Amino acid sequence: MGEESNDNNPPHKRQKKKRKNFLKNAKKYAKKGQMGRGTQIPQDLYDYFVQILESIKQGVEDPDERQALVNNVLERTKGEELNIVGNQLGCRLIELLLPYATPEDLERFIEVLSPELRRLCSDNFTSHIIETLLRVSCDRATEYLQILDQLDDEGPKKKRKKTKSKYTDEHITACHEFTLKISKYVLNNLEDFVWDRYANHILRSALKCLSGIVLLPGEKPKQNMFKQAKEGNPSIPPHSTEMKYRVVPDEYKEIVKEFANRLSAWPQFKDLPYKNITSALLQVLLYAVKNTDKNLTKSLIKKLLNESFAPEDWVSTGDDEKKDTMDIDSEELKEEKKVETAPEDWDSVGNDEKISKIHIKELNEEKKAKIHIKELNEEKKVETSGSLPPVFENESAVRLLEAALFVSKKKTYTQIYARCFIHRLGRLSCMKMLNFTVQRLMDNCHIKEEFEPMFDELATKYDAILACGNTGVLVAIAKACLRIKTKQMQFLQNLEKALNCSEPDNQKHFAVQCLKMAPLRDNDTKKEYFIHIHGSVILQTMLDFQRPAKVVSCLLELPPEELVYILCDTKGSHVADAFCKGQFVGAKARDKLIWKLKGFYQTLALSQHGSRAFEQIFEAASMEQKIKIMSEISDKSNLLNSTNYGRLIAAKLDVATFKTSQKTWENNRGTKKDE
Structure with missing residues (x-):
């Protein structure tokens, strides 16, 4: 990439903060004679924990070796559990090992820590251990339910094979009882724990465990230092509209309902969305209640909407000021009128009376004009400063609103849209913090009749959205058009106009300007340019539209060198996926x-x-085309081995066999295709 791209990178890339090296800091503390923060542990034990952490970081892939390591470390903690979990280093290590602990070791920690719950829940280190114990206990207590659920999906009950959990019934019962004990304990101490920095996280963990939440939208799984193969999608993206829940007993769900009822009954409930710590708790509560009780979810959102997000009287501040101003002016006007309707002998004053009457009339007219101007100013003030509901003034409340959009059903979603968003989408889309909320609104819209007014409201705002850099809104609109199957051509035309590509001579530049996410300029002749991630996603989405002919022709009109430049870019390479797999992209x-x-x-x-x-292009090619591609890359097969990626391609496509015998290669490819 040339110099131009280097200039363009800074606005699009955020500097990542360098993460602190926990092990490095632990060794530094030891050299100073400090055995970590928190409670003090013997130096030999501290050094042993550092060595174990180093071993784990290097990777312990063998299950037997890993289990032996866990057993040895937890054996060293006997009799010192409380002291070790109160130390920063000891807490970190035990937190990593507890998910792999034997039933005996897990129950030992449960037994030792249970009497000290009040103190431990509010401690900056041991609170993490309580969370881990709760999570592990809940997983083990409900594991058999997941097995039964999988068996139910496989077929009729008569054909099911009997399978048992790897844990004994006694251990499952102990884990179940501990999960209930912790959950009920934090529920009973809700008033104190809600405001506690560390105990609040235990409340959230309890809600997640009781409702079966595995991961929240946008949440990454907690990294364990043991190297393990990743299974499936490691996290749920924030724009996802679906969450998978574990199967949990009805007894757990009842406690979640009690959490919701207790919290919503608080007099200060309406203020909870506006604090970081309480907003985060309410977000988890909404996700938890979604899997527990649909009616309770509806009532919670309605209460938040009516009392916090957009109360019925939220505009009253501006109106009251206006009313006060008008009242003051009315009093002044009455005073002037008193002069006008003066004593009965007013006429006896002579000519001066006529002058006075004219003067008073002029004063009255001037006063009326001032009142009218003040009214207009007040109306303008209300329109500009008070036109957004209170929820949009606080980031914590905004994040809770996004969670409410995620869990809401059709009617509730419509209420949120009508009360908070309607006629404000253009303004919200151009604001740094609030454009993400507009994206979540679009992501969770599934009804054509609701989406079309949103689309029409933003149709003239594409220029402003591009100018302020909130291009994620355009991605959300494009994906909604694809998902709901409406307004696809209008979106393409609106974007084309915003990118200055609507003129016949400029239409061929549409695909490139979309990738750049920048309007076309007269002197724009750069051969190398920065490809915007949102531009790439929008182009891929438009290739999946029902009529992608315009986008397809724009790409095919590009010179081969420019196409190669796009396909070799980290973000542009995904365009090949959409082009080759697009349902409506023709074979020609x-x-x-x-x-x-x-x-x-x-x-x-x-x-x-x-x-x-x-690889994507090769898979989409016919056998005849594949042979031509293979002939091209096999002529200089030595070059393929000059890079790791070329070497992988050569191995996957079996270039060596093709060079030796084309017929054998064809037969092999045919066999693989049949398999």
């Missing part, structure tokens, strides 16, 4: 792309990101 268009890239497949194969685009 794919053939044309394959033909257009002739002579450049070697370049793609050698590139890190180009190689994955190459």
Whole structure:
């Protein structure tokens, strides 16, 4: 990438903070004679824990070796459990090992820590251990329910095989009782724990465990230092509209309902969304109640909407000021009128009376004009400063509003839209903090009749959205158009206009300007440019539209060198996925792309990101086209081995066999396809 791209990078990339090295700091404390923060542990035990953490960080992949390590460490903690979990280093290590602890070791920690719950829940270190114990206990207590659920999905009950949990009934019962004990304990101490920095997290963990939440939207799984293979999607993206819940007993769900009822009955409930710590708790509560009681979810959102987000009287501040001003002016006007309707002998004054009457009339007219101007100013003030509901003035409340959008059903969603968003989307989309809320509004919209007014309201705002850089809103609109199957051509036309590509001569630049997410300029002739991630996602989405012909033709009109540049970019390479897999992209268009890239497949194969685009294109090609591509890359097969990515391509496509015998290669490919 050239110099231009380097200039463009800073506005789009945020500098990441360097993470603190926990082990490095632990060793530094030891050299100073400080055995970590919190409670003090013997130096030999401290050094032993440091060595164990180093071993774990390097990776313990063998299950037997890992279990032996866990057992040895937990054996060393006997009799010193409270002291060790109160130490920063000891707490970190025990937190890592508890999920792998034997039933005996887990129950030992439960027994030792249970009498000290009040103190431990508010401690900055041991509160993490209580959370981990709760999470592990709940997982083990409900594991058999997940097994039964999987068996129910497999087929009829008669054909099911009997399977048992790896834990004994006694251990499952102990874990179940501890889960209930902790949950009920924090519920009974709700008034104190809600405001406690550390105990508040235990409340959230309790709600997640009791309702079966695995991960919240946007939440990444807690990293364990043991190296393990990742299973499936490691996190739920924030724009996802679905969450998977574990199966939990009805007894757990009843406690979640009690949490919700207790919290919503608080007199200060309406203020909870406006504090970071309480807003986070309410977010988890909404996600938890979603899997517990739909009617309770509805009533919670309605209460938040009526009392916190957009109360019925939230505009009254501006109106009251206006009323007060008018009252003062009315009093002044009455005083002037008193002069006008003066004593009965007023006429006896002579000519002066006429002058006075004229003067008074002029004063009255001037006063009326002033009142009218003040009224207009007050109305303007109310419109500009008070036109957004209170929820949009606080980031914590905004995040709770996003959670409410996620869990709400059709009617509740409509109420939130009508009370908070309608006629304000353009303004919200251009605000740094609030444009994300507009995105969540779009992501959770599934009804055509509701989406179309949103789309029409933002149709003229694309220029402003591009100018302020909140292009995620355009991504949300594009995805909603695809999901709901409406307004697709209008979106394309609106974006084309915003990018200055609506003129016939400029339409060929539409795909490139979309990737740049910048309007076309007269002197814009850069061959290398920064590809915006949102531009790439929008282009991919438009390729999945029902009529992607315009986008397809724009891409195919590009010179091969520019196409290769796009496909070798980290974000641009995904365009190949959408082009080759798009349901409405024609076979002829794919053939044309394959033909257009002739002579450049070697370049793609050698590139890190180009190689994955190459694989997508190769899979979409016919056998005849595959043979031509193979002939091209096998002519200079030695070059493929010059990079790791080229070497992988050569191995996957079996270039060596193709060079030896094309017929054998064809037979092998045919066999793999049949399998």
